[in-house]
Amino acid sequence: xxxxxxxxxxxxxxxxxxxxxxxxAGLPPQGTWTYSSSNGSGVIDAGTSGTVSPVSGGPxxxxxxxxxxxxxTNDATLYVDQAAAGGATLSYWYKETGDEDDPEDGVWLSDxxxxxxxxxHNGGPQxxxxxxVDITLVAASAGLALVPDFRIIFRQRDNYDLGTDGILIDDxxxxxxxxxxxxxxxxxxxxxxxxxxxxxTPRGLTLASMNTSFPVGQGTILGIRADGFTLAALATxxxxxxxxxxVAPYVTGLYPVAPIVVGAGGLPFPSGTxxxxxxxxxxxxxxxxxSTNVARVTF
Numbered sequence: 001x002x003x004x005x006x007x008x009x010x011x012x013x014x015x016x017x018x019x020x021x022x023x024x025a026g027l028p029p030q031g032t033w034t035y036s037s038s039n040g041s042g043v044i045d046a047g048t049s050g051t052v053s054p055v056s057g058g059p060x061x062x063x064x065x066x067x068x069x070x071x072x073t074n075d076a077t078l079y080v081d082q083a084a085a086g087g088a089t090l091s092y093w094y095k096e097t098g099d100e101d102d103p104e105d106g107v108w109l110s111d112x113x114x115x116x117x118x119x120x121h122n123g124g125p126q127x128x129x130x131x132x133v134d135i136t137l138v139a140a141s142a143g144l145a146l147v148p149d150f151r152i153i154f155r156q157r158d159n160y161d162l163g164t165d166g167i168l169i170d171d172x173x174x175x176x177x178x179x180x181x182x183x184x185x186x187x188x189x190x191x192x193x194x195x196x197x198x199x200x201t202p203r204g205l206t207l208a209s210m211n212t213s214f215p216v217g218q219g220t221i222l223g224i225r226a227d228g229f230t231l232a233a234l235a236t237x238x239x240x241x242x243x244x245x246x247v248a249p250y251v252t253g254l255y256p257v258a259p260i261v262v263g264a265g266g267l268p269f270p271s272g273t274x275x276x277x278x279x280x281x282x283x284x285x286x287x288x289x290x291s292t293n294v295a296r297v298t299f
Contacts, residue, residue: 014079014149017088019174021078022056034077041065042072049162053093053128053170060093063156064166073104073157080174082150086195087136089177090152093170094131096124097162105167107131108153109138115153116142121167128170136179136195137293143183180279182295189267189299193259194279194292202284203247204256208233212274216296223294224276267299274298 013031021028027035027046035044043066046059053060063074082088090107099105101122109118118138119131139146152174158165182192197204209219211227219225238245243255250257256279269275280291 012079012149014081015174016081017085017174017176019078019080019172021172022053023059023061023170024056026059027061032079034075034079036075036077038073039070041067041070042074044074044076049097049166049168050095051128053168055093055171060168060170061154062162062166062168063154064097064162065159066161068160068164071157071159073155076154076169078152078154078172078174079149080152081148082135082139082146083148085176086146087139087177087179087181088174090133090135090172090174092131092154092172093128094121094124095128095168096121096126097164097166097168098126098160099124099156099158099165099167102157104155104157106155107133108151108155109133109135109142109144110151110153111139111145111147112149112151114142114144115151116144121156124167134177134179134293135174136177136181137295140181140183140295178281178290178292180277180292180295182277182297184297184299187264188261189264189269190262190297191259192255192277192295194256197256197279198281198290201248201281201289203238203245203286204279204281205234206244206246206256207276207278207280208244209276210273212276212296216276217294219276219294222280222291223278229275269299271299 015032023046065072105121107119118133156167176196178196207224209224209227209230211225214225217223233244238247240251241254246256276296278294281289
């Protein structure tokens with residue numbers, strides 16, 4: 001039997017940033033999104049259950065099992081062009097309708113080769129709550145490549161309909177973010193790159209410290225805990241090629257417009273040394289404008 005048009009192959013069209021989705025027009029068609037379930041009981045649709053999102057109201061994306069007692073894993077995958085964006089932040093509103101905890105429940109990130117859990121939904125709220133994920137930071141920590149078809153996967157597993165199980169997602173926003181990516185690998189002592197630095201930034205500082213006694217990002221000077229190394233670095237004369245205190249006009253091919261790459265054995269620190277790095281931008285008169293995440297690196 002021949003049925004013309006029975007199978008339709010839809011090409012991927014990753015979203016460019018910024019991207020937002022509130023599902024008021026229903027579930028987006030496949031292309032920028034894909035939807036899959038581990039068996040025929042899975043349902044991914046747009047609708048309501050109880051109270052609506054406090055932001056946009058109306059329909060939200062719903063994931064649940066249509067058949068009582070049948071477990072299913074549902075994936076709603078958003079594709080975004082991270083190669084062009086150079087990093088991003090994700091925010092979304094979420095609530096459960098009695099959903100039990102499963103290891104799969106949460107937001108997962110993938111570059112098509114490696115997939116990691118970025119935000120668990122275990123113990124999730126029964127009322128609308130906003131979650132945020134620093135995609136740039138998670139990708140750097142997990143070694144995910146910022147590829148043109150980067151995947152943000154909203155995953156839910158359970159075995160009953162809405163009201164007993166199931167989740168709702170609404171008001172998704174993915175934005176580019178000013179961030180610092182810093183890593184150390186076997187063939188590099190240090191790779192450090194500023195992503196999405198605001199255009200026209202007149203000057204900035206790279207803060208660095210060997211005092212990592214506080215949890216990452218909870219230091220006493222912005223996000224780091226300053227030490228003698230911090231003060232000595234900031235005492236160097238400001239200039240376009242000074243990585244610790246850079247001023248415009250910047251030099252093509254050099255930090256801050258290009259990454260710092262130090263080969264293995266290139267830093268005068270013993271193996272196992274841990275440092276915190278953070279970049280801040282300043283106005284032309286030296287007033288703080290913005291700051292990145294804190295990147296903790298062990299050489």
